[in-house]
Amino acid sequence: MTLEILARRLARVGVCLRRFPRAQNGVAAVEFVLLIVPFLLIVFATIEIGVSFAARQVIANATETVARKLQTSGRIGGIQIKDAPVSVDALRNELCQQMQFMVASGCPNLSFNLGTYEGFGQVPTDTILDEEGKLTRTGITGTSGTSTINQLNVVYAWPVLTNILYLMQSPHAAGGTMPLFATLTWQNEPFPN
Template sequence: MSKDPAPGGGKARAKPRHGFFSDKRGSTAMEFALLAIPFALLVFAILESCISFAGQEVMANITDDVARQLRTGQLRKATVTEDSIKQLICSRLEIMVAQNCPGLLVDLREYPTFADAASAGFKIVDGDIVLTQGTNSTTFSVSPGLAETRNMLRVFYKWPVMTDFLAKQMANLKDGKTLHFASVTWQNEPFDDN
């Protein structure tokens, strides 16, 4: 059995491709190039969000632990200063943040009632954190109460946003930083004040 020769002299010829858009060579490389940038942006956004969330959770756990030490009298008013509280928090927070915790702010104070503590707030004005008590602005201070007093510990950290393109969406403070915040309100146990 013999085959008939292909028209035109015995060899089959491929149809010629006409034009730029009909050439399919390199299409996979082009598709990868078009998808690589959005994929990389998505991966960086996920990583940035996860690391930021982990930092927030670590800070919240540290704040709870420090509040428990104050509530039970392990830390006493006579020995608590702004530097000592910051150092206590920072020593455990340094696992997630830069050394010496730049951007760490602490507010610890006694309140006459829980309603007064509930009226304490803060706002961000021109990229800075401003504490409020009712309608009045207050400054950061560290002054814990004695036994059976009501206290509130508020910890603020100016978290740097690492990825430049996310800084505009995530940052709410100056210099491309976002605020991490933790707060605990409690009544001290009846420990010995001495």
Template sequence: MAHKINGVIPAGEITNQDKPRRTRLFRRFAKNTKGATAIEFAILAFPFCLLVFAILESTISFATQQVMANAGDSIARELRTGQLRAGDVNEAKLKDLVCGKLEVIVADGCPGLEVDLREFPTFDAAAKVRVKLTSDKDIDTSDFAVTPGDALSINMLRVFYRWPVMTDLMRSSMSNLKDGKTLLFSTITWRNEPYS
């Protein structure tokens, strides 16, 4: 047994009897996991929630973009084949057609929807059209029109939707329009068939 001086064992005089006692204390401390799960959850919960919300927000946004592209393709096909004629289409009807195909995923009445359908002399002229934003970060619709061409004409349909970013944490990185919205769009360019 080690000799204690004033209740303290001098360094280097620890006996074999004291080693198992310290080992037992260390093992008991290492086995005690009370609260470890709560601490691990507290450390990981916030980044995990951020990741989940980012994935959900991106998924819903991309799904909406795809539904909108499909709606544009469907309407363009009807115009290309002559099922919809130039005289039958105005802005209100075109918005109703697009909104009818989007109502599964957007708010009732499609409040953020804009459409632009024009005839162009060449595909090159259609390719030069750009999306413009106003100074207050909204879509510039000043040159939008609904003027489709007749048989064999070159046309371009552009569909825009002001999509609200739903999670506050994603708003700063995803939004590119005012009021925390992001611009979803679809463009289809085609030549009408020679229908009569």
């Protein structure tokens, strides 16, 4: 008796297994569910990387524009460098005006430093950022003037939303941000006193 029951059950399993490859009910829904999540992650990560490259270019252009103003006229935010040192607020406002359409109002994640050096050999090249992607020095060191050598470093902590690989592998991804960095070194023109 038990052998007959076992044989019948095996026969039913065999019939079900033969029907299984022919059953098409819900296949499209299952395939859609399996493929949509990785597809959307790839699409949104690609869009986010493209937007972050555009933001990085905006920050580089803002850095170059502000440095050009300092280099050629020595004037920023209505302040002539030879009359008074550049203030942190004036420099922040000038940088924010240059990149206002890409970043939050008031540039809350912006950090920068402006340094004056005796020669190009003293300009730092490898100790600008720390392990967390933040500037090692902030603010303004020294007063730039006519014919001085200066370096402007700008970092904006860009929020990362969908780029999971970056958040998992980057040491700079603290707080879900990616540092967008621009630096420029120049010698001021000998503008008139």
